[in-house]
Amino acid sequence: xxxxxxxxxxxxxxxxxxxxxxxxxxxxxxxxxxxxxxxxxxxxxxxxxxxxxxxxxxxxxxxxxxxxxxxxxxxxxxxxxxxxxxxxxxxxxxxxxxxxxxxxxxxxxxxxxxxxxxxxxxxxxxxxxxxxxxxxxxxxxxxxxxxxxxxxxxxxxxxxxxxxxxxxxxxxxxxxxxxxxxxxxxxxxxxxxxxxxxxxxxxxxxxxxxxxxxxxxxxxxxxxxxxxxxxxxxxxxxxxxxxxxxxxxxxxxxxxxxxxxxxxxxxxxxxxxxxxxxxxxxxxxxxxxxxxxxxxxxxxxxxxxxxxxxxxxxxxxxxxxxxxxxxxxxxxxxxxxxxxxxxxxxxxxxxxxxxxxxxxxxxxxxxxxxxxxxxxxxxxxxxxxxxxxxxxxxxxxxxxxxxxxx
Amino acid sequence: xxxxxxxxxxxxxxxxxxxxxxxxxxxxxxxxxxxxxxxxxxxxxxxxxxxxxxxxxxxxxxxxxxxxxxxxxxxxxxxxxxxxxxxxxxxxxxxxxxxxxxxxxxxxxxxxxxxxxxxxxxxxxxxxxxxxxxxxxxxxxxxxxxxxxxxxxxxxxxxxxxxxxxxxxxxxxxxxxxxxxxxxxxxxxxxxxxxxxxxxxxxxxxxxxxxxxxxxxxxxxxxxxxxxxxxxxxxxxxxxxxxxxxxxxxxxxxxxxxxxxxxxxxxxxxxxxxxxxxxxxxxxxxxxxxxxxxxxxxxxxxxxxxxxxxxxxxxxxxxxxxxxxxxxxxxxxxxxxxxxxxxxxxxxxxxxxxxxxxxxxxxxxxxxxxxxxxxxxxxxxxxxxxxxxxxxxxxxxxxxxxxxxx
Numbered sequence: 001x002x003x004x005x006x007x008x009x010x011x012x013x014x015x016x017x018x019x020x021x022x023x024x025x026x027x028x029x030x031x032x033x034x035x036x037x038x039x040x041x042x043x044x045x046x047x048x049x050x051x052x053x054x055x056x057x058x059x060x061x062x063x064x065x066x067x068x069x070x071x072x073x074x075x076x077x078x079x080x081x082x083x084x085x086x087x088x089x090x091x092x093x094x095x096x097x098x099x100x101x102x103x104x105x106x107x108x109x110x111x112x113x114x115x116x117x118x119x120x121x122x123x124x125x126x127x128x129x130x131x132x133x134x135x136x137x138x139x140x141x142x143x144x145x146x147x148x149x150x151x152x153x154x155x156x157x158x159x160x161x162x163x164x165x166x167x168x169x170x171x172x173x174x175x176x177x178x179x180x181x182x183x184x185x186x187x188x189x190x191x192x193x194x195x196x197x198x199x200x201x202x203x204x205x206x207x208x209x210x211x212x213x214x215x216x217x218x219x220x221x222x223x224x225x226x227x228x229x230x231x232x233x234x235x236x237x238x239x240x241x242x243x244x245x246x247x248x249x250x251x252x253x254x255x256x257x258x259x260x261x262x263x264x265x266x267x268x269x270x271x272x273x274x275x276x277x278x279x280x281x282x283x284x285x286x287x288x289x290x291x292x293x294x295x296x297x298x299x300x301x302x303x304x305x306x307x308x309x310x311x312x313x314x315x316x317x318x319x320x321x322x323x324x325x326x327x328x329x330x331x332x333x334x335x336x337x338x339x340x341x342x343x344x345x346x347x348x349x350x351x352x353x354x355x356x357x358x359x360x361x362x363x364x365x366x367x368x369x370x371x372x373x374x375x376x377x378x379x380x381x382x383x384x385x386x387x388x389x390x391x392x393x394x395x396x397x398x399x400x401x402x403x404x405x406x
Numbered sequence: 407x408x409x410x411x412x413x414x415x416x417x418x419x420x421x422x423x424x425x426x427x428x429x430x431x432x433x434x435x436x437x438x439x440x441x442x443x444x445x446x447x448x449x450x451x452x453x454x455x456x457x458x459x460x461x462x463x464x465x466x467x468x469x470x471x472x473x474x475x476x477x478x479x480x481x482x483x484x485x486x487x488x489x490x491x492x493x494x495x496x497x498x499x500x501x502x503x504x505x506x507x508x509x510x511x512x513x514x515x516x517x518x519x520x521x522x523x524x525x526x527x528x529x530x531x532x533x534x535x536x537x538x539x540x541x542x543x544x545x546x547x548x549x550x551x552x553x554x555x556x557x558x559x560x561x562x563x564x565x566x567x568x569x570x571x572x573x574x575x576x577x578x579x580x581x582x583x584x585x586x587x588x589x590x591x592x593x594x595x596x597x598x599x600x601x602x603x604x605x606x607x608x609x610x611x612x613x614x615x616x617x618x619x620x621x622x623x624x625x626x627x628x629x630x631x632x633x634x635x636x637x638x639x640x641x642x643x644x645x646x647x648x649x650x651x652x653x654x655x656x657x658x659x660x661x662x663x664x665x666x667x668x669x670x671x672x673x674x675x676x677x678x679x680x681x682x683x684x685x686x687x688x689x690x691x692x693x694x695x696x697x698x699x700x701x702x703x704x705x706x707x708x709x710x711x712x713x714x715x716x717x718x719x720x721x722x723x724x725x726x727x728x729x730x731x732x733x734x735x736x737x738x739x740x741x742x743x744x745x746x747x748x749x750x751x752x753x754x755x756x757x758x759x760x761x762x763x764x765x766x767x768x769x770x771x772x773x774x775x776x777x778x779x780x781x782x783x784x785x786x787x788x789x790x791x792x793x794x795x796x797x798x799x800x801x802x803x804x805x806x807x808x809x810x811x812x
Contacts, residue, residue, distance in 0.1 A: 182726075
């Protein structure tokens with residue numbers, strides 16, 4: 001690691017110039033640093049002659065969130081590039097291509113996706129992505145099934161698990177999602193107007209029991225290689241294309257955590273529409289689109305996962321035991337619903353918020369969106385172990401939203 | 407590993423002679439190889455002048471079981487010595503002291519326990535060990551709690567888990583305990599007289615579902631650092647002393663697997679008394695001793711585990727969430743009961759049997775012991791997810807035994 005130093009734009013261009021298969025001789029390379037500077041440098045390098053372009057992502061040895069800074073391993077760049085390569089093999093076309101990875105600089109060079117938008121931003125702007133449910137359900141089914149004991153050689157999986165031990169990034173999740181929102185922690189951040197909601201979380205024993213059980217699974221249940229941070233800010237999208245990015249939180253954990261992350265961020269979008277759609281019919285139409293997308297994601301995921309199991313299952317007893325497959329998928333749905341709730345709550349009272357809610361300019365509307373997000377999150381967490389069908393999640397969202405209006 | 411070769415007795419003595427802190431100058435060293443030659447060489451080296459002695463255990467690069475031979479990693483010697491050292495720190499006095507470990511020879515030098523007997527043999531001979539429940543419950547509570555996310559720094563645990571990835575040894579368990587007994591596998595081995603029992607296992611769907619769920623936990627539930635093979639053949643014992651040996655199957659798995667291993671092997675002893683106690687009062691007295699030992703092990707384990715949690719718990723939410731502790735221990739009991747059943751069944755129809763049953767000379771008595779073991783094992787597996795108390799295990803054993811007599 002002694003060669004490590006944060007690159008400047010000139011150095012980034014020098015490295016890019018060595019990539020003869022992307023940039024021909026005579027390329028006129030331009031470089032812009034487009035990262036937010038909190039965790040990584042991100043260089044966009046393009047050739048004004050050929051039009052070719054790449055992204056160079058370099059991990060920084062620290063994390064900055066809301067002004068605080070703490071050291072963070074550069075090994076996450078290795079984990080991210082290895083996870084991207086693995087996901088690219090299992091779900092071709094649904095992640096950026098990785099051209100190279102240099103461990104000494106913690107530097108990954110990959111496909112430029114500037115023609116895509118970040119899905120969180122796209123949704124704020126009212127974008128609809130009719131292929132998304134199909135794409136993401138394929139990504140989830142392929143990446144989760146084939147890294148689990150159901151679809152991967154079970155001894156190879158143990159070796160792979162060793163490569164993805166990721167203590168520092170897991171700790172961020174363990175603290176910020178599965179602990180701090182449920183106590184008066186310094187890292188918490190919420191509008192003073194909803195202090196009553198935060199304090200209610202700190203004293204809700206039934207909720208805390210469910211969160212403790214979900215936390216336990218996050219800590220111990222090495223079910224499959226997760227993306228680990230699969231929110232709508234980790235997805236580049238167009239109406240035709242979906243690209244999952246930034247798997248630096250990858251580790252072997254409970255599958256429902258990835259599926260729940262997607263659903264949770266569609267539901268923060270759902271709750272945020274209080275402001276973003278001025279008229280109620282437009283709001284209800286967009287919300288209906290989001291709910292049908294959520295139902296589609298689960299339904300398609302389940303169908304694809306079952307088909308993979310039928311065709312590629314490697315565990316004799318898991319395939320032979322009557323009722324096991326149904327039991328497995330029921331538990332996976334329950335985990336998904338529980339993690340969905342956890343990931344909604346942390347976005348309102350925890351350290352890291354979401355733009356679709358935080359950027360609502362109208363104070364009263366923002367507060368209503370925050371309260372609705374919390375109400376849905378709590379209802380889903382309390383539902384989780386009793387759920388039998390994705391329709392119960394949809395019904396819970398609708399019922400909670402209807403109650404919130406009164 | 408290039409220096410590796412199986413030692414002969416002369417070489418073993420040469421190595422022992424370098425241990426100046428054990429053997430003084432002028433020691434007259436004698437060496438006997440006392441292993442069974444299936445997995446390891448075991449040299450007993452003693453000084454006829456001072457009376458000092460040691461054990462040198464060297465892993466062989468293959469496993470031999472019932473005439474078959476397959477290659478096996480020498481890395482298991484590292485895992486065994488590291489696990490012994492870890493257990494010795496957490497449960498002082500309950501494992502042999504490790505003097506040294508040489509990775510190039512896959513050689514561990516440790517305390518000689520020749521004044522102890524193997525517990526399986528001791529039980530066959532009718533030995534009673536009044537301190538055993540206290541000792542083993544301490545060993546279990548200390549070694550499991552302090553390597554779990556409840557009692558160990560949760561980031562350090564992930565690093566430690568990486569050190570104990572143990573694919574080859576885990577595969578032996580996955581195949582021989584959690585798969586083969588439930589299908590017509592080549593490795594299975596059973597007396598032809600009980601073929602009906604074996605075939606019943608191969609078609610019992612409700613049983614297979616439970617075993618599939620327990621298998622899944624063995625594959626995915628990285629709860630604590632297990633011994634991994636904690637049967638009565640892995641315990642050296644006297645009425646005053648208990649020493650757990652041979653943790654080469656150590657890995658991070660479900661705690662109930664270790665506790666269930668102990669109970670299962672006390673129950674194979676229970677079932678075997680059909681022969682070993684000629685008169686019924688003696689048999690019933692010994693069986694009552696075994697059942698009270700089992701109840702004591704769980705009861706003391708639970709009390710010690712709860713006390714450690716109260717005093718040394720590191721997980722804020724796990725300690726704060728109302729009902730979580732009770733839920734955790736209830737699930738742990740349920741796992742224990744399930745794994746107890748799995749470990750009984752494999753000893754009758756699987757590859758590796760137990761001496762207390764296989765060595766019953768009377769054919770009819772042996773068959774009755776085998777059928778009783780299977781009946782108890784199946785009942786416990788079917789009980790597991792419904793169990794609320796260790797008394798349900800004891801009652802199930804008694805009821806099943808009473809039915810078997812009819």
